[in-house]
Amino acid sequence: QVQLVESGGGLVQAGGSLRLSCTASGRTFSTYAVGWFRQAPGKEREFVAAINWSGVSTNYADSVKGRFSISRDNAKRTVYLGMNSLKPEDTAVYYCATGSTPWDIPREYDYWGQGTQVIVSS
DSSP states (O other): OEEEEEEOOEEEETTOOEEEEEEEEESOOTTSEEEEEEEOTTSOOEEEEEEOTTSSOEEEOTTTTTTEEEEEEGGGTEEEEEEOSOOGGGOEEEEEEEESSOOSOGGGEEEEOOOEEEEEEO
C-alpha cells in the first residue's frame, strides 16, 4: 500500500522549466519503480519517464528525451521529474505511479497519485 501525491505543476511559458515531485507515504517506497505519465484533455494517458528502485535504470518517452530528467531520493520518499525546454504540447495533467519495473505500460503500475496540472503557453 503506497499513497502518492504529486506537486510542482503550474503555468509556464514555452521554453521554461518546472520540477515535479512525487512524494509517497505508507509502505516501503524504496523497493518500487516509479513512472510518470501524462494526460492531455481529450487524449489518452501516455508514458513520460520511469526509474527503477535504485535510480540506476531510467526510461524516457521519445518526445521528452533530452528535455526531461527523472530522479529519486528514497530517504525523502520522493521522485522528481525535471522538465526543461517546455513546449505547449507538454500541457497535461501529470501522474506518478509505482510498480515493480520501470516499464512504459500503465497497467504494470499498482498505485497512482491524483495528478498535477502543467500548462505551457505559447
